[in-house]
Amino acid sequence: MSVYAKPVEVLIDELGRLPGIGPKSAQRIAFHILKADAVDARRLAEAVMSMKENVSFCERCFNVAEGPECTICTDPDRNRHLLCVVEEPKDISAIEKTGAYAGLYHVLLGSINPLEGVGPDQLKIKELAHRVASEDITEVILCTNPNLEGETTASFIASKVLSPFGITVSRLASGLPVGGDLEYADELTLGRALEGRNQIGS
């Protein structure tokens, strides 16, 4: 028997479909909304609808965008010869926060993952090849995640997609995190840090 009123059950069910929200969190959030002011609940509902209605993916780079193209693609101050390839729009936010990059982006909207049925055709890789062929790009930096799927995706793009264009293709450096401690580094990361060592004196 359901002890909650029907609209509460419906909301708990809808919240439970969101990523990272289990039945207990969904219940807690639903009761939070029930106790909250009606204006707060309305603001949340309107934020969901407003995003869905006004935001889509940039036609050029697949970042999120309010119009046909995103704020980065339409920014005249960005270096249009540099292209950074990432898996998701949220990765752009991480890179922008470093302040170390001023080029354009290309979002794949995922990574190659055969176990989950995601191959190159499900990603925006054809669109990447088209951009490299038609825009004046001199370097592509592959910034996919440093895990199995991200490395596979980067290798695939470097060897099968970008090699015919004769442009510079680079990959994010792997190594020790800044502020880290040798003792606690895992052997794979430490191995990569050794391989990628930089000369600092003659």
Next chain:
Amino acid sequence: MSVYAKPVEVLIDELGRLPGIGPKSAQRIAFHILKADAVDARRLAEAVMSMKENVSFCERCFNVAEGPECTICTDPDRNRHLLCVVEEPKDISAIEKTGAYAGLYHVLLGSINPLEGVGPDQLKIKELAHRVASEDITEVILCTNPNLEGETTASFIASKVLSPFGITVSRLASGLPVGGDLEYADELTLGRALEGRNQIGS
């Protein structure tokens, strides 16, 4: 500089206000909604508004209710002499699942917590006294949580609120969880289990 479109930032901000959702989860959920079908997003937004518009607290017991009284208070098959006092409506759901209780409930909507400024006046304790005085109740079972705030609340209600009425007041038993293991029980719980031991033979 914000790299996301404004409506995305607004939604991330609104989601981040919900309990148990930090900035990273809020971002992940926002991108999930962005990728999802528009009908799914609309269903979520409508579930929020529909609950807010159609559900409030039961006038009698402060459980969630679609009308003036909740489904339990209006159920003619419940034992109207038994009253179970809980902190939150979700506790009713936990007790109902046991199938071991068929009386009525009274929700306090919180517990006494001086550090957070919650005293007896912020809870539905006056309403509890009024019900015990006006309804034909013979036993009140205090089912607040077995933590500091819950125990304080139960003691307060038992000694200051219910003692004049001369009715039976009981408290949930503390003890070892079923399926648990003596070795891993904390000493407080084990102590309570010893104090509350039940005779099983002569």
